[in-house]
Amino acid sequence: MFTSKISGLGHYVPENVVTNDDLSKVMDTNDTWIQERTGIKERRHIKKGDGNSTSVMAVKASTIALERANLSPEDIDMIVFATLSPDMYFPGGGVQVQELMGMRTIPALDVRNQCSGFVYAMSVADQFVKTGMYKNILVIGAENHSGGLDFTTRGRSVSVIFGDGAGAAVVSRNEGEGGILSTHLHSEGEHKDQLSLQGPSTEYWVPEIIEKNPQEDIPYYPYMNGQFVFKHAVVRFAEVINEGLKANNLEASDIDMLIPHQANLRISQFIQKKMRLRDDQVFNNIQKYGNTTAASIPIALSEAWEEGKIKKGDLVVLAAFGSGFTWGSVIMRW
Numbered sequence: 622m623f624t625s626k627i628s629g630l631g632h633y634v635p636e637n638v639v640t641n642d643d644l645s646k647v648m649d650t651n652d653t654w655i656q657e658r659t660g661i662k663e664r665r666h667i668k669k670g671d672g673n674s675t676s677v678m679a680v681k682a683s684t685i686a687l688e689r690a691n692l693s694p695e696d697i698d699m700i701v702f703a704t705l706s707p708d709m710y711f712p713g714g715g716v717q718v719q720e721l722m723g724m725r726t727i728p729a730l731d732v733r734n735q736c737s738g739f740v741y742a743m744s745v746a747d748q749f750v751k752t753g754m755y756k757n758i759l760v761i762g763a764e765n766h767s768g769g770l771d772f773t774t775r776g777r778s779v780s781v782i783f784g785d786g787a788g789a790a791v792v793s794r795n796e797g798e799g800g801i802l803s804t805h806l807h808s809e810g811e812h813k814d815q816l817s818l819q820g821p822s823t824e825y826w827v828p829e830i831i832e833k834n835p836q837e838d839i840p841y842y843p844y845m846n847g848q849f850v851f852k853h854a855v856v857r858f859a860e861v862i863n864e865g866l867k868a869n870n871l872e873a874s875d876i877d878m879l880i881p882h883q884a885n886l887r888i889s890q891f892i893q894k895k896m897r898l899r900d901d902q903v904f905n906n907i908q909k910y911g912n913t914t915a916a917s918i919p920i921a922l923s924e925a926w927e928e929g930k931i932k933k934g935d936l937v938v939l940a941a942f943g944s945g946f947t948w949g950s951v952i953m954r955w
């Protein structure tokens with residue numbers, strides 16, 4: 622049995638900055654409400670004509686991750702791509718990355734686990750490397766949310782939260798100490814409707830879209846029961862981090878860097894307090910990018926690493942919770 626580690630990280634966000642004040646020009650909202658409830662000051666949105674899409678941003682982030690891993694596209698044995706906003710309904714984004722990066726006919730797997738997508742994708746990559754089947758796996762989280770949100774006052778409780786971007790990690794066979802120590806995944810489908818986008822789908826299919834006036838209350842925009850999600854998130858985040866720590870005989874005080882999914886700054890602060898972690902043990906950047914769903918952890922991890930906040934030997938914990946509900950954690954020794 623082998624172990625795996627992250628050998629390279631990269632991220633990309635569109636240049637177009639959208640502030641809370643910008644949003645208040647198109648809907649009834651304001652900077653104070655958004656900052657008080659979520660901590661978000663601004664986010665990035667793809668601008669029409671800037672050439673970006675979910676897969677294009679994924680390629681930009683992946684190119685950086687590969688460079689930092691000293692690998693070229695032909696060294697990659699598999700792509701695992703987490704997104705809820707692929708360029709096409711099918712096929713998924715993985716094959717687009719394979720094509721755009723000129724990779725061999727390697728497997729491209731798409732993960733549909735929303736905010737937990739990157740943690741699930743990391744766990745999948747870890748299993749393939751552990752068994753010895755593959756040596757280098759490109760793991761991506763990327764989202765184009767701005768293309769599918771309701772930017773009228775009707776959609777404000779959801780649309781102010783989300784932003785666009787991509788992050789990538791190369792998961793490689795570990796030749797030294799440490800690496801990924803364990804991953805822990807969960808789901809609870811009972812709450813699937815509480816944070817969901819129900820159409821277009823086989824339940825709400827094309828004829829209905831054409832037939833129904835988009836102004837009607839039809840489920841073609843994301844729905845989120847905010848307070849319900851908040852209450853479950855704070856419980857599950859702490860639970861799955863502790864599960865990972867316990868599995869490795871570690872304590873919260875051993876954590877050098879916790880990268881929580883950037884759902885909402887208030888959720889991260891709640892977990893930090895609950896787990897008695899210092900400010901320097903938790904990384905947040907939701908203030909700048911909003912919630913980028915599957916992209917939020919790899920963007921934050923890449924940024925924390927760039928800022929020198931993750932060093933060799935550090936205990937790094939990734940944790941996510943989101944739509945499904947699904948949640949999970951990754952425990953790593955850097």
Ligand code: ACO
Nearest residue numbers: 650651654658736777778781847848850851884885942943
């Ligand atoms: N601007 C101004 N007012 C708003 C906005 C807005 N953007 N959105 C909602 N409001 C209004 C509501 O209409 C409501 O008005 P009313 O009292 O007159 O009816 C009032 O603000 C309060 O609305 P609530 O939904 O009760 O606000 P709450 O305090 O619950 O905050 C929020 C909403 C931020 C979504 C909160 O519930 C939350 O943080 N939930 C966690 C969910 C989360 O973070 N999801 C992220 C994605 S999920 C994930 O990644 C895990």
